[in-house]
Amino acid sequence: MTDQSVVNSLTFGNLTINDQKSGNDIELRSNHAKKVDTLVTSFLNANISGVQKSSAKSAKIAFSRDPSGQNTFAIVQEVVNDQKISHYTIQWINPTPNEEYCIHLSDQHWYTTYEENVQRWPIDQTVHFKSAEPFSTNDQFHNPIGGILEYLFIGSNGFALFVEYTAPLFVRRDSNNGKPLFCFSGDYNKGPYIHAIEKSRVKLTFHLVSADNIMTVYRYATDKWIQKPVGYPDERMITYPIWSTWAKYHADITQDKVLEFAKEIKSHGFSGSQIEIDDKWEAKYGDFTFDTKKFVNPKQMVDHLHAEGFRSTLWVYPFVNTDSQVFKTGEKYFIKSQNGSVLVQDWWDGKAAHVDFTDYDAQQWYVQRVKQIRETTGIDSFKFDAGELGWVGKDFKLSNECIQQTPVQLTGFYAETVSELGNMIETRVGYKTQHLPFFVRMLDKLSVWDYNGGLQTLIPTALMMSIGGYSFVLPDMIGGNAYGNFPSKELYIRWLQVNALMPTLQFSITPWDFKESSDEVIAITKAMLKLHEQYSPLIISLAKNAVKTGEPILRPLWWVTPEDTNTFAIDDEFLVGNDLLVAPVTHEKARQRNIYLPEGQWKDHRGVVHKGGQTLRDFKADLNELPYFNRV
Numbered sequence: 001m002t003d004q005s006v007v008n009s010l011t012f013g014n015l016t017i018n019d020q021k022s023g024n025d026i027e028l029r030s031n032h033a034k035k036v037d038t039l040v041t042s043f044l045n046a047n048i049s050g051v052q053k054s055s056a057k058s059a060k061i062a063f064s065r066d067p068s069g070q071n072t073f074a075i076v077q078e079v080v081n082d083q084k085i086s087h088y089t090i091q092w093i094n095p096t097p098n099e100e101y102c103i104h105l106s107d108q109h110w111y112t113t114y115e116e117n118v119q120r121w122p123i124d125q126t127v128h129f130k131s132a133e134p135f136s137t138n139d140q141f142h143n144p145i146g147g148i149l150e151y152l153f154i155g156s157n158g159f160a161l162f163v164e165y166t167a168p169l170f171v172r173r174d175s176n177n178g179k180p181l182f183c184f185s186g187d188y189n190k191g192p193y194i195h196a197i198e199k200s201r202v203k204l205t206f207h208l209v210s211a212d213n214i215m216t217v218y219r220y221a222t223d224k225w226i227q228k229p230v231g232y233p234d235e236r237m238i239t240y241p242i243w244s245t246w247a248k249y250h251a252d253i254t255q256d257k258v259l260e261f262a263k264e265i266k267s268h269g270f271s272g273s274q275i276e277i278d279d280k281w282e283a284k285y286g287d288f289t290f291d292t293k294k295f296v297n298p299k300q301m302v303d304h305l306h307a308e309g310f311r312s313t314l315w316v317y318p319f320v321n322t323d324s325q326v327f328k329t330g331e332k333y334f335i336k337s338q339n340g341s342v343l344v345q346d347w348w349d350g351k352a353a354h355v356d357f358t359d360y361d362a363q364q365w366y367v368q369r370v371k372q373i374r375e376t377t378g379i380d381s382f383k384f385d386a387g388e389l390g391w392v393g394k395d396f397k398l399s400n401e402c403i404q405q406t407p408v409q410l411t412g413f414y415a416e417t418v419s420e421l422g423n424m425i426e427t428r429v430g431y432k433t434q435h436l437p438f439f440v441r442m443l444d445k446l447s448v449w450d451y452n453g454g455l456q457t458l459i460p461t462a463l464m465m466s467i468g469g470y471s472f473v474l475p476d477m478i479g480g481n482a483y484g485n486f487p488s489k490e491l492y493i494r495w496l497q498v499n500a501l502m503p504t505l506q507f508s509i510t511p512w513d514f515k516e517s518s519d520e521v522i523a524i525t526k527a528m529l530k531l532h533e534q535y536s537p538l539i540i541s542l543a544k545n546a547v548k549t550g551e552p553i554l555r556p557l558w559w560v561t562p563e564d565t566n567t568f569a570i571d572d573e574f575l576v577g578n579d580l581l582v583a584p585v586t587h588e589k590a591r592q593r594n595i596y597l598p599e600g601q602w603k604d605h606r607g608v609v610h611k612g613g614q615t616l617r618d619f620k621a622d623l624n625e626l627p628y629f630n631r632v
Contacts (some may be wrong), residue, residue: 119461132187244278460560500626553576
């Protein structure tokens, strides 16, 4: 239960700050059981009430005010019946585009819930945006923000910031001469918001929460703002790997190559949950019918895969290319431009219309087309690609005018629509769709070691997705997508080890593609798949637990020791539940690494028990070894 009232005197925890003019600062303090936290709010170019700053631990918030702006600002006090938690709601009406609300990043570690190409955990404080970017789903290869997007930010000192979804939100990251900021603003006059129906009132609503530690504030925030899944993915997908044609064949696929791929997998002693037929199985993009020159008898192909023990999935997307016959027949189901004609935009496979998933009839038209593929060919399920708002540009006109106000909802409608196809599907986007019971895939990774979309971003991305409520993490293909370069044997094996105890695995580049050393790679791959199968009952039980509690399968180390500051910046270890710690090698040529163990007793993969609360220095990890530890 909570009480709300607009306040002039700010009470935060047990301390009260009186409404007295004193320049440009307001300080909100929270006096909790284990420590005193301070929330400092700095206002520039304004005389706002405040007090002298404290030297205690703090989360700092800055407001950059435009002196010419005509706006209103209110702090709504929300009193929570829990002495460990304090919650304020800040409503900012009609800020000008030059006004910003900023988190000071340098006073603690901050964790975001959106995907980016250079994914870091916690947030990289050196990143700088030259200008504000729309906070909406996009292709992260060409934009700073990707296809998985939530509005929750968590601070290691026990603070949370949540931004309500109703605003035309922009973000800017500012290195600020070593005092980095993460800034928010609102503007209906640029980006995807320019054709909003009602533009006279911009309302930014921020929730500031303080608690005694990071886990207390995280649980409070996620209970309020993150949805629990209503179910979990297909168990066979969790237990056995997916085999995709993409990185191995790219668009050069045929019926014969798919069947040969299945034969190769079996001949090398592997099984799988499914074979995924990726780009390009149609004659024209948007046909949603097999190209009969390349696939002479798709149903016969699927029947053969079933007989060999493989289910089959098919790559699909929300576009219809202009040279497809469906571009003419499906016109009424597509997003329009502002002049009423079909909106045509570039995507990576040509020029196309985009299905308007804000329209119910268009949703059902799309779903029926996908179901028709399944009914005529026996295909078991689908990989749904794209879905980011960025693919429709700025001149779009959605069928549902209300959604035009916050058009990023298009991503959510896409995910909701395709969920009708069951729990064996996968998507690569998420926006307020944590409740859907299927895997969400990381966007394509590059076959490199570093944080530039490479191996070292896998754990940060998985942890970002997990704390954002997307428990059913599908890492990208093992070894990356081989865009421009083929992965080395070492990179491939270390990538496999990072994936081994995540919720599922996906291959395309195969172990036997490493000609000179294929026997070694095959042996290590089989060992890692056996390990994954061994722990798949645990992963399935954690997936069921996510449905009940919302707790993710994969967790950061601070999950079990929220007061241990040593855990806050670790981005190359993760927990599976509370009792399995995974510490793979993510650096080239490394055969040892430092591993931090939280408090408790931990047995390593060799059977040696270690006391927690310490760093194991130079822990041996040969190329065939994945360091992991079970709590005892």
